[in-house]
Amino acid sequence: MEFTLSEEQEMLRTMARDFLENECPKTHVREMMEDEVGFSRELWKKMADVGWLGLVFPEEYGGSGMNFRDLTILCEEMGRAVLPGPFLQTVLLVGMPILTAGTEEQKKEYLPKIASGDMVCTLAVLEEDGDFWPDGIQLKAIQRGNDYIINGTKLFVNNARGVDYILVAARTKRAVEPGDGITLFLVDMTEWGTYVSPLATMDQTRQQFEVMFNQVAVPSSNIIGELHKGWPVLKEAALKATAALCAEMVGGGEWVLETTVNYAKERIAFGVPIGSFQVIKHKCADMFSGLEYSRSLMEWAAESIKDDDRDAAMAVSMAKSYCGDTYKMVCDHGVQIHGGIGFTWDHDMHLYFKRARSSDTAFGDAFYHRELLAKAADQ
Amino acid sequence: MTSDNLEALRREVRDWLRANLPKGWGTPEYVPPTRYSRESHELGKEWTKKMYDAGYTGFNYPKEYGGIERPREEITVIHEEMARTGTPGGPLSLGLLVAAPAILVHGEEWQKKRFIPKILSGEESWCEGFSEPDAGSDLANVQTTAVRDGDDWIVNGQKVWTSMWEFADWGLLVAKTEPDAPRHRNLSYFLFDTTTPGFSRRPLRQMSGEAEFGEMFFDDMRVPHKNMMDEQGRGWYVAMTALMAERSFGGTGFTGGMAAMGGLGTSDLLGTNSLVELAKNTRRYGQSVWEESAFRQRIMQTAIEMEAMRWSGARLAAKMRKGGQIGNEASLLKNFQAEMRQRRGDLTCEILGAYSQMVRGSTRAIDEGDHVYNMLRARGATIEMGTSEINRNIIAERILGLPR
Numbered sequence: 093m094e095f096t097l098s099e100e101q102e103m104l105r106t107m108a109r110d111f112l113e114n115e116c117p118k119t120h121v122r123e124m125m126e127d128e129v130g131f132s133r134e135l136w137k138k139m140a141d142v143g144w145l146g147l148v149f150p151e152e153y154g155g156s157g158m159n160f161r162d163l164t165i166l167c168e169e170m171g172r173a174v175l176p177g178p179f180l181q182t183v184l185l186v187g188m189p190i191l192t193a194g195t196e197e198q199k200k201e202y203l204p205k206i207a208s209g210d211m212v213c214t215l216a217v218l219e220e221d222g223d224f225w226p227d228g229i230q231l232k233a234i235q236r237g238n239d240y241i242i243n244g245t246k247l248f249v250n251n252a253r254g255v256d257y258i259l260v261a262a263r264t265k266r267a268v269e270p271g272d273g274i275t276l277f278l279v280d281m282t283e284w285g286t287y288v289s290p291l292a293t294m295d296q297t298r299q300q301f302e303v304m305f306n307q308v309a310v311p312s313s314n315i316i317g318e319l320h321k322g323w324p325v326l327k328e329a330a331l332k333a334t335a336a337l338c339a340e341m342v343g344g345g346e347w348v349l350e351t352t353v354n355y356a357k358e359r360i361a362f363g364v365p366i367g368s369f370q371v372i373k374h375k376c377a378d379m380f381s382g383l384e385y386s387r388s389l390m391e392w393a394a395e396s397i398k399d400d401d402r403d404a405a406m407a408v409s410m411a412k413s414y415c416g417d418t419y420k421m422v423c424d425h426g427v428q429i430h431g432g433i434g435f436t437w438d439h440d441m442h443l444y445f446k447r448a449r450s451s452d453t454a455f456g457d458a459f460y461h462r463e464l465l466a467k468a469a470d471q
Numbered sequence: 472m473t474s475d476n477l478e479a480l481r482r483e484v485r486d487w488l489r490a491n492l493p494k495g496w497g498t499p500e501y502v503p504p505t506r507y508s509r510e511s512h513e514l515g516k517e518w519t520k521k522m523y524d525a526g527y528t529g530f531n532y533p534k535e536y537g538g539i540e541r542p543r544e545e546i547t548v549i550h551e552e553m554a555r556t557g558t559p560g561g562p563l564s565l566g567l568l569v570a571a572p573a574i575l576v577h578g579e580e581w582q583k584k585r586f587i588p589k590i591l592s593g594e595e596s597w598c599e600g601f602s603e604p605d606a607g608s609d610l611a612n613v614q615t616t617a618v619r620d621g622d623d624w625i626v627n628g629q630k631v632w633t634s635m636w637e638f639a640d641w642g643l644l645v646a647k648t649e650p651d652a653p654r655h656r657n658l659s660y661f662l663f664d665t666t667t668p669g670f671s672r673r674p675l676r677q678m679s680g681e682a683e684f685g686e687m688f689f690d691d692m693r694v695p696h697k698n699m700m701d702e703q704g705r706g707w708y709v710a711m712t713a714l715m716a717e718r719s720f721g722g723t724g725f726t727g728g729m730a731a732m733g734g735l736g737t738s739d740l741l742g743t744n745s746l747v748e749l750a751k752n753t754r755r756y757g758q759s760v761w762e763e764s765a766f767r768q769r770i771m772q773t774a775i776e777m778e779a780m781r782w783s784g785a786r787l788a789a790k791m792r793k794g795g796q797i798g799n800e801a802s803l804l805k806n807f808q809a810e811m812r813q814r815r816g817d818l819t820c821e822i823l824g825a826y827s828q829m830v831r832g833s834t835r836a837i838d839e840g841d842h843v844y845n846m847l848r849a850r851g852a853t854i855e856m857g858t859s860e861i862n863r864n865i866i867a868e869r870i871l872g873l874p875r
Binding site for chain 2: 093094095096187232259353354356364365368370372373374376377378380381385386387388389391392407410413458463464465466469
């Protein structure tokens with residue numbers, strides 16, 4: 093495993109940071125928080141033009157064949173900019189299942205469109221219980237001729253408004269093992285019978301929706317992977333998305349640290365910069381070391397996925413749990429050190445504070461991942 | 472370096488270990504000497520000399536100072552083979568850890584030639600005199616004095632918390648030589664022979680019950696002027712080099728020899744396996760502790776933190792391969808390692824419940840009372856080699872640039 097960045101990777105980072113500073117300043121983020129779609133298709137197209145949407149897809153499908161670690165460098169920068177929009181969803185949670193489990197026709201049909209920015213996607217898995225696990229998937233799809241008819245409701249669907257396709261995890265058969273009998277359907281949002289309504293959630297930088305499917309007919313050619321065997325595909329995609337989310341969290345945390353340290357150097361209280369007080373210094377030191385260790389775990393997880401290492405699942409669980417806890421701690425300290433101004437709506441600190449919370453719950457929180465690790469140690 | 476050559480070296484090291492490790496090593500019959508005993512010191516000395524003569528230690532120093540120069544791949548093979556069997560370790564000395572790095576950077580040519588080879592071969596042992604009763608975190612407040620008298624300096628004062636104090640042949644010493652100079656410019660650094668008249672030492676018993684540390688007393692002890700290291704008045708800077716070397720070991724020692732700090736391995740859940748086993752095998756209130764979610768969570772948190780440390784070590788190693796130096800990151804690793812050690816110590820004792828109280832000597836003690844010993848000893852971890860507070864200041868001021 094290589095823990096230093098190559099020259100190309102350094103360039104990718106610099107380019108990404110410059111791009112997002114220009115295209116996604118906080119004024120844009122705040123505009124999107126109020127927007128009913130929640131992200132900009134115009135910005136999306138620009139991201140496609142600089143090659144981000146097809147970064148990890150093979151060249152034959154319109155991508156540029158770069159590796160997973162390269163992608164996480166972009167994700168760090170997106171987290172730093174609190175970029176709104178279903179990037180992880182489109183590329184990793186929908187694109188990757190198509191690439192790894194789709195048919196040749198599906199790959200040729202969809203991946204170039206994703207890469208060119210013309211096809212924006214999201215994933216619908218969670219239902220009423222709010223947990224990312226197969227038992228929670230109760231929405232049914234029943235075969236009728238060449239179609240499957242989907243009925244039911246999905247919750248916590250990122251950016252469901254404004255996407256072209258939703259990959260829906262549906263139950264297609266009763267099975268003893270909850271992971272069995274789940275099928276992935278790529279649902280065209282122009283079809284009749286899909287109803288999208290916003291969920292009023294605290295993190296508006298990444299809007300979530302309730303999606304109701306009422307007798308939606310999906311052709312069986314839109315099944316991604318094998319019938320009844322969708323869960324392992326989903327799990328694999330979620331592993332990648334979780335590692336990428338860790339990169340986002342580290343990137344966001346680093347913005348909070350830098351902003352807070354700068355504030356502590358400038359803010360005067362009792363006649364001196366507050367950063368000269370040891371209580372403030374020690375909080376900043378804890379933020380810094382938490383982020384350093386988060387980065388180590390995150391890079392390990394990313395490298396493990398890149399190398400298809402057998403420890404990848406363990407690395408991702410460790411990284412997710414630690415990055416989640418740390419990002420929250422870093423934002424807690426960030427708000428506290430800023431004092432009153434950090435508690436206002438106008439200051440940007442709460443954007444990160446809320447991102448930290450929504451990211452921690454996504455794909456299983458710290459508690460869940462520690463329990464996963466404990467289960468692995470049971471054997 | 473071909474892989475055939477490396478494999479040949481691997482076999483050579485294996486054969487050598489088989490022939491040279493103490494009798495019964497690695498079997499239940501082998502009884503290791505008591506911690507910090509003369510027997511343990513002598514064993515370490517003998518072992519280091521054997522390794523040095525065989526060319527298996529003494530790396531990273533130039534040949535003219537007794538260093539053994541070998542390609543990196545060979546050193547890795549040697550370390551891997553040593554790690555595989557475990558070895559008796561070195562003498563009770565801060566020579567390799569502190570004295571040699573400080574002398575290499577600040578010493579005069581004759582000092583490097585005279586002292587470093589015997590540190591590498593384990594023949595001479597060292598201790599360092601930094602802390603005093605009134606100078607701990609505020610190290611610059613050293614009160615021990617050295618007054619010039621002809622070709623000598625006459626030293627008076629006291630040092631505390633001296634590691635490896637008992638069998639040291641030589642000592643490192645910071646003393647005030649310019650009482651009127653400003654802080655950080657009033658100290659000088661000396662190398663002294665512990666057989667010098669006027670020097671005495673005695674044990675300092677710590678809360679775990681043993682005397683891992685000592686106190687040193689200087690009563691008109693004479694040190695030749697040529698034994699001063701670096702220039703007069705620059706003692707603070709030499710001390711900082713020595714401390715940094717020590718601290719980076721405190722944090723990064725795990726890459727080379729985690730064994731020294733509690734037998735932590737390098738595979739799967741990194742030594743948390745023993746914690747899992749302990750929890751599985753401990754029954755409390757009618758069920759195994761491992762069934763209890765609160766314990767499962769904390770044990771896994773320990774596993775995560777240990778991996779975080781391992782990969783941070785790997786990142787630092789990668790940085791060094793690219794030509795970077797370990798600087799203030801040492802504070803980061805040292806704190807994390809020390810605080811983790813405390814959490815682990817507490818967790819282990821909480822798993823054991825009432826039995827955690829039993830110390831070595833009780834027939835009912837679990838694992839010879841090692842867990843309670845580790846828990847108690849770990850309280851020192853956040854105090855020695857720079858307290859956690861001092862290290863946080865270093866991170867905040869020198870890495871993050873917050874005002875002093």
